[in-house]
Amino acid sequence: MTEHSRISRRIAAIAESATLKVDAKAKALQAAGRPVVSYAAGEPDFPTPAHIVEAAAVAVRDPKNHRYTPAAGLPELRAAIAEKTLRDSGLAVEPSQVIVTNGGKQAVYEAFATLLDPGDEVLVPTPFWTTYPEAIALAGGVPVQVFAGSDQDYLVTVEQLEAARTPRSKVLLFVSPSNPTGAVYSPEQTKAIGEWALENGLWVVSDEIYQNLVYDGLRAQSIVEAVPALADRTLLVNGVAKTYAMTGWRVGWMVGPLDAIKAASNLQSHLSSNVANVSQRAAIAALTGPQDTVDVMRATYDRRRRFIVAELNKIPGVHTPLPEGAFYVYPDVTGLLGREWGGVTPTTSLELADLILDQVEVATVPGEAFGPSGFLRLSYALGDDALAEGVARLQKLFS
Known part of the structure; x- marks a missing residue:
């Protein structure tokens, strides 16, 4: 036995x-x-801002929010996310290229699960958020750390990435602003890294959860805005948790090419189905309401x-x-x-x-x-x- x-x-x-x-x-x-x-x-x-809470209070009394809805998210929220993606990431997408997830963590997990086969390597700029290597490993992938210390302001270079690349490298993880360091890549650095990824046929998973929390008049440029040709090989992950003080509402999302989003939607249909409708209604209010x-x-x-x-x-x-x-x-x-x-x-x-x-x-x-x-x-x-x-x-x- x-x-x-x-x-x-x-x-x-x-x-x-x-x-x-x-x-x-x-x-x-x-x-x-x-x-x-x-x-x-x-x-x-x-x-959480009052107008978002009020939107949820209204939603919870509406019976239509007491039922299953599409696993990939409410159509209204997917449309609002598409508009935000154009506004903040410079990428025009259709709502069908958006999947709504239970927080940013689920988006990260589904991104790697969708892209990786056993043994595929992911280049992980380091320091990294603690969940990334675990999500990569769960998908059968191999995280490859590329370390940049305080002397580099925690920003990796193209040269470092190239030194770490192997024939098994499939995905580059790109995070700007960074958790845990708060580092933000300049537009020039972002473009250089994006062009390198494109030239080498890599996918990019870009975590943009902190893109609206930048200072000194800076803007965290999206890698797909810096290198538009990379959009067909990039998954953007994001959510309302940090920008809108909505960590407990559990609403994130992933944006990307239609075939990858369809595959992730199939996974989510078995994994968790739809995100709680009341939380999705609150997220709509967050993205489309006042930003003061x-x-x-x-x-x-x-x-x-x-x-x-x-x-x-x-x-x-x-x-x-x-x-x-x-x-x-x-x-x-x-x-x-x-x-x-x-x-x-x-x-x-x-x-x-x-x-x-x-x-x-x-x-x-x-x-x-x-x-x-x-x-x-x-x-x-x-x-x-x-x-x-x-x-x-x-x-x-x-x-």
């Missing part, structure tokens, strides 16, 4: 999301009465990012590039390692993050969650008072 493992090897190999793990630990400590300041979760501290609340949130993030970068860089041994997008800072903390702090000598950023949580009750996510050790990710999407208190504790610890 064949002996089977209790859990499939494919699923057993998946690591828990490091960001959610740290956030859960911080929340448990807070619930126990500990004064923990958590920089762990990438979640806006603002409420987005401007207010972005201005607040801008002020916070300048504050936290300035304060972190006052700590000897910490180097924090100024991020141009998203709501994270990614300090290089290698200067703090190998030194004694409160009787403990951390040698990795994982050990450093544990020390910080234990000694001053500040939760950060270590660089090991996003690639090499030696870094910490801190989200500044938390209240101003907590932001200032947490940095002050770090400054005191490492003084």
Whole structure:
């Protein structure tokens, strides 16, 4: 009789999301009465704008939203996403080229599941969001890390990508603005990378979830706008979570060539069917309604990012590039390692993050969650008072 493992090897190999793990630990400590300041979760501290909530309240009373709807999404929402894609990504698409997903994570998973066969390689600019390698591996693919450190402002070059490319390379992951670093590729860099991908016959999965959260008058140019000929080999993933403070509503999407979207729709028809209709109605209101609340949130993030970068860089041994997008800072903390702090000598950023949580009750996510050790990710999407208190504790610890 064949002996089977209790859990499939494919699923057993998946690591828990490091960001959610740290956030859960911080929340448990807070619930126990500990004064923990958590920089762990990438979640806006603002409420969802009132007009979006009202649209959902109206929708929940309408019986048509109590039923199944098309697995690929409400026609009205797919049309609104197509309009947003033209407006912000410079790409004209039909609503049939859009699939609505349960948050951006499902879009990421379905993108790789749609494109990859076992052994196909994905070039992953590093530091990376912790979910990307797991989603690639679930699809049978092989993530290939291409690392750019703080000396490069965390931006990979064409030369680095070319050095990592092999005959098995099928997909390039492109993320601008980046989670975890907040780095934004310039139009020139974006064009160069896009042209390189096109010349080498690669697909591109471009995560644009933070495209509306950029600062200093910048614009995060979409890779399909920089290189229009790449549109037939590009899947754009996006969602309402970050821009509109709608993380809990679970509405994301994927945009791409019709054959890929049809294949992903077939997958989703078996995986989850349609996204909750009330959430989809709320997303329509977000994309088509007034955008003034987005401007207010972005201005607040801008002020916070300048504050936290300035304060972190006052700590000897910490180097924090100024991020141009998203709501994270990614300090290089290698200067703090190998030194004694409160009787403990951390040698990795994982050990450093544990020390910080234990000694001053500040939760950060270590660089090991996003690639090499030696870094910490801190989200500044938390209240101003907590932001200032947490940095002050770090400054005191490492003084």
